[in-house]
Structures are given as C-alpha cells and as structure tokens.
Amino acid sequence: MADGLLLRPEAEARREDWEAGGFALYVHWPFCQAKCPYCDFNSHVARSIDQTRWARAYEAEIARAAREVPGRVLRSIFLGGGTPSLMEPETVEAVIGAARAAWGFANDIEITMEANPTSVETERFRGYRAAGVNRLSLGVQALNDADLRRLGRLHSTEEAVAAFGIARETFERVSLDLIYARQGQTPEAWEAELAEALRLVDGTGAGHLSLYQLTIEEGTAFGDRFAAGKLRDLPDEDRAADLWDVTQRLTDAAGLPAYEVSNHAAEGQESRHNLVYWQGGDWVGVGPGAHGRLTLGGVRTGVETERAPGRWLQRVEEDGSGESGREALSEVEAAEERLMMGLRLREGVEMGRLGALDGLGIPAEELAGMGLVAVEDGRLRTTAAGRPVLNAVLRELLA
Structure with a gap:
C-alpha cells in the first residue's frame, strides 16, 4: 500500500x-x-x-x-x-x-x-x-x-x-x-x-x-x-x-x-x-475475537484470537492459549496504522512518529492547500473540513 x-x-x-x-x-x-x-x-x-x-x-x-x-x-x-x-x-x-x-x-x-x-x-x-x-x-x-x-x-x-x-x-x-x-x-x-x-x-x-x-x-x-x-x-x-x-x-x-x-x-x-x-499504544486483547497490538523485541505485532466462543474457551483450557495468529508489522505498516489512527484525533499525529512515512510532505502540502489538513508544531491533523472526509484524506496520503 x-x-x-x-x-x-x-x-x-x-x-x-x-x-x-x-x-x-x-x-x-x-x-x-x-x-x-x-x-x-x-x-x-x-x-x-x-x-x-x-x-x-x-x-x-x-x-x-x-x-x-x-x-x-x-x-x-x-x-x-x-x-x-x-x-x-x-x-x-x-x-x-x-x-x-x-x-x-x-x-x-x-x-x-x-x-x-x-x-x-x-x-x-x-x-x-x-x-x-x-x-x-x-x-x-x-x-x-x-x-x-x-x-x-x-x-x-x-x-x-x-x-x-x-x-x-x-x-x-x-x-x-x-x-x-x-x-x-x-x-x-x-x-x-x-x-x-x-x-x-x-x-x-x-x-x-x-x-x-x-x-x-x-x-x-x-x-x-x-x-x-x-x-x-x-x-x-x-x-x-x-x-x-x-x-x-x-x-x-x-x-x-x-x-x-x-x-x-x-x-x-x-x-x-x-x-x-x-495514540499508538500497546494493548492486550483477551476473549473471543479480541485483537491486540504489542511491541515485542522492538517490532509492532498484531495478535488475534479465536472468534468462536466455544472454541476459544476450549483452546484456553486445553492448549493454554486462545490466540489464533500473530503478524509482525513492517515499519511501513506500523507507520500507516499510526497515521490512520492518529488522524482520527482532533490533535492529529506527531510527524516524528511516522517513521517510514516521513516522506508524506508533498501530499500533505497538497491537502493543506485544499484546507483539509494542517501541519503545525510538528503535527499533522485534519481540519474541520477534513474530518468528515477522513477516509478520502487517508486515501490520498497513503496513495
């Protein structure tokens, strides 16, 4: 992407x-x-x-x-x-x-x-x-x-x-x-x-x-x-x-x-x-269908659990774990996720935390010219005009 x-x-x-x-x-x-x-x-x-x-x-x-x-x-x-x-x-x-x-x-x-x-x-x-x-x-x-x-x-x-x-x-x-x-x-x-x-x-x-x-x-x-x-x-x-x-x-x-x-x-x-x-923190997800995000050995990792309640319970009791899978996120994937989540906030996201996506300057400038985003004090945020069309803004930033 x-x-x-x-x-x-x-x-x-x-x-x-x-x-x-x-x-x-x-x-x-x-x-x-x-x-x-x-x-x-x-x-x-x-x-x-x-x-x-x-x-x-x-x-x-x-x-x-x-x-x-x-x-x-x-x-x-x-x-x-x-x-x-x-x-x-x-x-x-x-x-x-x-x-x-x-x-x-x-x-x-x-x-x-x-x-x-x-x-x-x-x-x-x-x-x-x-x-x-x-x-x-x-x-x-x-x-x-x-x-x-x-x-x-x-x-x-x-x-x-x-x-x-x-x-x-x-x-x-x-x-x-x-x-x-x-x-x-x-x-x-x-x-x-x-x-x-x-x-x-x-x-x-x-x-x-x-x-x-x-x-x-x-x-x-x-x-x-x-x-x-x-x-x-x-x-x-x-x-x-x-x-x-x-x-x-x-x-x-x-x-x-x-x-x-x-x-x-x-x-x-x-x-x-x-x-x-x-804000891109870590969380443990427990229970059927719960998702988690953990930083393990410096790598952002997605954790999934068994969705079916009966099977989740059985896995916990018999196998000692209700997890169904893990995925290590690449630098780019982790930065994309941080951008997508952070732009939901009125305060936006720190540009310095975007890591692999620091090269967003050009599309951000274009969207700023349209009044949809603003870059101020090292943060990228959506404006009042950009928030109701956030999905379209993200498509442009991640194109």
Whole structure:
C-alpha cells in the first residue's frame, strides 16, 4: 500500500514508541440477549453461560500475557462485547483482580464497562462499581421508541433515561452512545434528540458522548435488507453532511467538542482507553475475537484470537492459549496504522512518529492547500473540513 515511500535510518529508533500511547487491556465478552440488526461485532446469543468457567479462562489468558510483557503499567481496562453487563459482578471482579496481579495500575486507571439500559442490567450497576469499574459506556443508541424498535434494541426511552441517572449516581464517569443518520431521520429531528442527550449529559465536567453515523455492514441483518432493497430512506450524502454539521454545532456549544471523529467530551473526560488505540499504544486483547497490538523485541505485532466462543474457551483450557495468529508489522505498516489512527484525533499525529512515512510532505502540502489538513508544531491533523472526509484524506496520503 505504501510502495516507494522512503525508509529513513532513524526509523529503527522509533519502533518501540508505544509508551507515547500507553498500555491497556481489552476484554471481550461475546454474549448478548439478542443480536441487533446493525451489529457486526463478534456477539452471540447463548441459553446458558458457565460464568465461573469463563472467569477462569480470562484469568489464565491475562496471566499468560503478563508473562510475555511483564512489568508494565495499565492505563486502562475496557470490558466490551457483546454485552458485558450480562457478566456477573463476580466475573468482573475476577478479571480486574487478575489484571491487578499481572501488571501495575496507573493511579488514575480507567476501568470501563459497556452496558445496555435494560432493567436487568441496571440492577447490576452497583455490583460492577464494587468490583472496580469506574466508568460506564451506556448503549442508548436512540431517544425515541420507534427507532429503538427499528434498531432491535430491548429497552425503551424511559428505561434509558432512568438507567443513565442511576449510572451517573453510581460511577465516577459515564459515556452515552447514540447512533444517528438513521432511516428517515431529518436534521431537525436529530437536533431535538441530540439536545435531549446533551441535557442528560449536562456538559458539567462528567460529559462524554459517542455519536456514530449508522453504517450498513455486510453480514448483518441490515446488510441483507439493504442488498435486497428493503432498507429504505437512509440519508443521502447531502443529508448525512447536514446531520454531521448539526452534531458539531450542538456539541461545541454544549462544551463537548469532538476530540475524535465520533467522540465528544468535556475537557478531561476523554476515553483514556480509546486514546491508547488512537495514540499508538500497546494493548492486550483477551476473549473471543479480541485483537491486540504489542511491541515485542522492538517490532509492532498484531495478535488475534479465536472468534468462536466455544472454541476459544476450549483452546484456553486445553492448549493454554486462545490466540489464533500473530503478524509482525513492517515499519511501513506500523507507520500507516499510526497515521490512520492518529488522524482520527482532533490533535492529529506527531510527524516524528511516522517513521517510514516521513516522506508524506508533498501530499500533505497538497491537502493543506485544499484546507483539509494542517501541519503545525510538528503535527499533522485534519481540519474541520477534513474530518468528515477522513477516509478520502487517508486515501490520498497513503496513495
């Protein structure tokens, strides 16, 4: 993808720079109550789950990872899925305890759990807080019941508002997730809905919103309907741009500007875990389908795990590892990844960390002339005009 880019001698010294982003642990819980029609994550519906058995498997995988990368300090833990709030609090406590035994914790470690606002999950919030979770990412997705049903969600707007209130009382930090650019959604309707979300979040220092435009992925129920011509009235390019503009205008005015393409926060409330990804840190991925990035012997290495829950569990118990493969990234591949992740951030990426891609000057200058990127103080970043067309900007930079 980057043939012909100049490899510079100093690139060798830059390979082990993961500490600029920090070190994190991602734990994937693969089970859900129901599969949402838009979801392409590795999630499965199961009748029964032996939580003790799963807790032991997570503990074993964390301990194995610690033997390979000992002595590090965890900046964050993220429990994702699937629906991690279907885990018993005892399972969560076991995972956090295993991580604490494996590595040191940063003084301000962020421990996030994804949750849905159903009454069943809300009842467990206090148990998760006691287990060590200090940040909740609440998957509200919509604030009107008709669209919640269309999205396959199991909660109502009333339940979502109640769950958010309980979450704010229980956890130090809470993030609220919404999906927009939905079927038939007008800029006026989205403005009213986002305004309601901002009233909930309040913008008083505890605020974080993850606002994602609906994407239609192959292999999902929505993808099948779209291919059959049955998913109608999705926003065209112009309406999607209008919805984006509404999002930026309202969140800026509320004091929750976009620090990343789809994430908005009051100052100091940014997701520390996702910043590890976007700033090119290292992370261990544990659980079915989890991915990791580790710098091993100076080489950036991608780590994959078995996707099928049953097979992952079996591999951990019988083979001592749930991994399914590893790939050492070349200097160019690692630099490309750093560029793609770093440009998602409003602050951009340090040019000095691009190693093999330091020869980007000419395309960057061309895009700067178009007002899509800026190079300032040794950093390359997208502008307000460039962020909504980030994929096109990256295609040009990596051509």
